[in-house]
Amino acid sequence: MIEFQHVHKTYRVAGREIPALHPTSLSVPNGQVFGLIGHSGAGKSTLLRLINRLEAPSGGKILVDGEDVTAFNASELRRFRQQVGMIFQHFNLLASKTVADNVALPLTLAGELSGKDIERRVNELLKRVGLSDHARKYPAQLSGGQKQRVGIARALSTNPKILLCDEATSALDPQTTASVLQLLAEINRELKLTIVLITHEMDVIRRVCDQVAVMDAGVIVEQGPVADVFLHPQHPTTRRFVQESEQVDENEQRDDFAHVPGRIVRLTFQGEATYAPLLGTVARETGVDYSILAGRIDRIKETPYGQLTLAISGGDIEAAFARFTAADVHMEVLR
């Protein structure tokens, strides 16, 4: 469990105090993938770096499995950092070392394993990330996705219990992003590793995270299970992120539907309800006609969901609304 208790961070720049993180309390249960989303300068990078104390907090406590990170002395901090892996947007691999030596570096620094054991561990890790054939290459000879896989193997080398991901997919193309995210999800599942990741893409959150916190100007403005936050965003910042990822502009849509007759509702299905034949049943029973104006059926991590915008006319509209509300479906009346 990672716990933030009233943690805040202020930078001093040219004699002026600039708050990067306002007092924040937060907890991340073990084994979860926790996403932090925000625009650049929102404070998410600061928050992430407070966990392994690459940044020192200006106040408050940070507890990891009950131990106060802020109270560690230098050698305690080093030992703690060996249990926290970190990967980076620009990979931060050592260009002067081979792939194998990069992965071995945390083990070499820790100095606890013999050369033979390190070699065995490195081979095992490279196999896990699918780079066994590239052990003797230098980072410059790899693609972006391969470099990030090396970064992941390196971060996992000391068997950490936490993995921090700093915009790990922001420098990758969509296809590579998908495969790296898949690898992260796999690691989380198989190694029971807690992952904290920061990103500015809602899509990354949707694919791998269990929980999400939305940050704006050094404050967490919204937080909860990904499905809730993603499907029913409350804060304007969250709405903007969701719209960006859905490529939907609500205002534009409202104009487009202006000439469509009848009432307009948005139905959100989650889990098994996504596959139930609800629309047809309700239409038959209440005599309403419907047309689908917009819609999307996709997954949030492993949970399927559907979100449909419908125009409903004729028949007993109120009865249809009542049926939707009674079913396992979230309904918003837009017009």
Add this chain to the structure above:
Amino acid sequence: MDLLSYFANVDWAEIWIATVDTLLMLGGSLLFTIVLGLPLGVLLFLCGPRQLFEEKRVYALLSLVVNILRSLPFIILLILMIPLTVLITGTSLGVGGAIPPLVVGATPFFARLVETALREVDRGIIEATQSMGATTRQIILNALLPEARPGIFAAITVTAITLVSYTAMAGVVGAGGLGDLAIRFGYQRFQTDVMIVTVVLLLVLVQILQMVGDRLVVHFSRK
């Protein structure tokens, strides 16, 4: 006509001795310059603005000393250093008398180049190594220096070539060498042939140093 008769004034045994003297001065001074300059460069880097051990006063002091030594013309340094040289090597003359001033002249220059090479290393590398739980010593030895290796080899090359030109002035303390020969015979006695031979030899030496240096830089760039 015999080719050698163009070089009537050239005493080839003398040239050989001068070449060996130049190489001795270069090798000896380069070695000590690296041994002293590398740590000084690392220290300059660490104390520098926004670095691991930002220490404004230490940096300002080191910077001042380095700048003073670098702004002193080498020929002046050579003379100023005489008492100290005697203390270190027991003589102020010959190759032994030339090496201490050469080292003092080149070390600040080399240290600045090392500092620049270290600054070129991506800050993310330092952050990544810190996140692994590395000590500062480990960060320097296992990450910073290996990553800066191409830059450091380039710095050594430039320093070696600078040292070659410094050795020309070492004749002032009787250290001999090719540059000294060029001045005493080629210039002061108008023996153009000696001048040509020594300059060609110095040119070849500089070319070799640059080529070897470039090769090393390319090799360690791992591109």
